[in-house]
Amino acid sequence: MSDDYQRIELITGTARRRYWSTEQKLRIIEESFEPGETVSSVARRNGVAANLLYRWRRLMSEGGVTAVGSDEPVVGNSEVRKLEERVRDLERLLGRKTMENEILREALAKANSKKQILRPLSLPKGVSR
Numbered sequence: 001m002s003d004d005y006q007r008i009e010l011i012t013g014t015a016r017r018r019y020w021s022t023e024q025k026l027r028i029i030e031e032s033f034e035p036g037e038t039v040s041s042v043a044r045r046n047g048v049a050a051n052l053l054y055r056w057r058r059l060m061s062e063g064g065v066t067a068v069g070s071d072e073p074v075v076g077n078s079e080v081r082k083l084e085e086r087v088r089d090l091e092r093l094l095g096r097k098t099m100e101n102e103i104l105r106e107a108l109a110k111a112n113s114k115k116q117i118l119r120p121l122s123l124p125k126g127v128s129r
Helices: 022-032 039-046 050-070 077-121
Strands: none
Touching (some): 022 039, 039 050
C-alpha cells in the first residue's frame, strides 16, 4: 500500500455532499497552481474530485472569490441591467393585461345584469301575443 494518504474521512448520515468553505476552496485552488503540482495529485490529497477542482479553478478565473464562494458563475453588470430592463417590461405588460382583464370582467358583469333584467320582460313559453 502507498503511504500517500495521511487520513481517512468517513462520511455518515443522510448528507450526500460535502460542504467546502470558501477558505478551503481557495487554499486548495492555490495549492493546485504551485509549481510541480498537478490538479489530480492536489485533488487526491485533499479528498476532492479532480473535476470539481477544475470547476473551482474555472470559476476562480472567471469571477474570482465571489464565484468560488457562491459556487455559481458571476454575471456581468451589463447582463444584469438587461435582465432588470426585461423584468420591468414584463411587469408593465402584466399590468396592462391585468387592467384589460378587469375591464372585460366589469363589462361581462354589466352584460349579465342586463340579461337578468330582460328575462322577466319576455313572455312565457306557450303564450302568444
